[in-house]
Amino acid sequence: MPETDSLVIDDYEQAIELFYERGWTDGLPVVLPTRRLVDGMLAHCGRDRHESLGVIPPKGGRASIEKLAINAVMGGCRPEHFPIVLAAFEALLAPEHNLNGVSQTTHMCVSLAIVNGPISRELKFNSRDGVFGNGYRSNAAVGRAVRLGLWNLGGAVPWGTDKATLSHPGEYAFCIAEEEEDNPWEPLHIERGCPPGSDAVTVFACEGPQSVECDGTPAEMLHVLADQMCALGNNNVHFGGETLVILNPLNAEDFARGGWSKQDIRHYLWENARRPLNDIRACGAGSERMRKAQLDAGRYLARHVVDNPTTRVPVTSKPEDIHIVVAGGRSYFAAVLPGWGSFGGYAVTAQIKRPGS
């Protein structure tokens, strides 16, 4: 027997309004999760509706397959999308992502889902022009399904447990695919240990994309990327953690033609996306106090145990904490998406389990 309660309502408009009245939606209307749609999604994925992926912080609602399916229907998913949503939740619930903190921090970070593998093309995810924007059902539906699951099962709601000072529009849906065909390098999920030909989702808690005018020689592109990555306002400068760089396919091609691998780029950016300690200290006593508190707590990174005001402090503790993804149109814009710092939100990759696999 299904463990979820249901209600019978025949008026469409009344049903839509009921979701608002009960606080079951994020501010946008939903696709009504009828039993037929939910059962169709469950039948397609072939998993036990009572199985749980864990509990979703902050309020600890159980991530049952059935409840996630209901929220996936509400977000606009078709059954084929659902295994991606499940993989995203597996990744979100990994301890190193610290979803509890990501959901409640005053920082604006939101967990971005990055889809890799053949499933991306099969389901027509956008990985090219306007990749962070609108217009593609798969990006929008999977992204919103994740957010609705966090909303309804995790209870991460503003004016309540979600303490984000500003947040960003990714709270509605924040999902992209990596461009793997027009890409000279191995894709993100392969770099992160998934086998070739597999499908995967990587989650990473970050700010919204910050535009980087990225054109010219590799040295010129790296110069501007490094500058954007170490803007004093972002948490990486003050607290380390991880950061994400999006290069468009033309950027990537130009780098590869110049003999640059992703690892070369990471190392260059790690060496050059730095601020002198006196620049960081000039941000004020609050920032300095928090940094010292982290140090006292033993959580601060060795790179910050420096006192020379001219020492240039990197934005991450090691080059591998700079994630590089190829996406977007062939143009002259890249993006940087700073992370939450050393508090968590770290990138986690989960393989997508296709039905019957």
Add this chain to the structure above:
Amino acid sequence: MEIMIPVWAQSDAEPIAKRHLSSLRGSRIALVDDNFDMHFTSHLEKLLCDIHGAVVERLIKPLGSAASPKALIEQAAKAEVAIVGIGL
């Protein structure tokens, strides 16, 4: 049409009644240190002990932004008062 409900039903269990303390003097207070601002937390602990005469047990979370371990929550629950978070 039958609509599936996207949330879990709220527990019907009666909430545990809160007890009000007439004074902090002699009270056992669990002070959960969220590992975020140890100086401030130490200052608060001193005020509670020295000015208000409370008996403070300081419980340190391993990571400020993650949920407390179950054992820490159970330990804090033994106190008469628990301070479970500090806003900056």
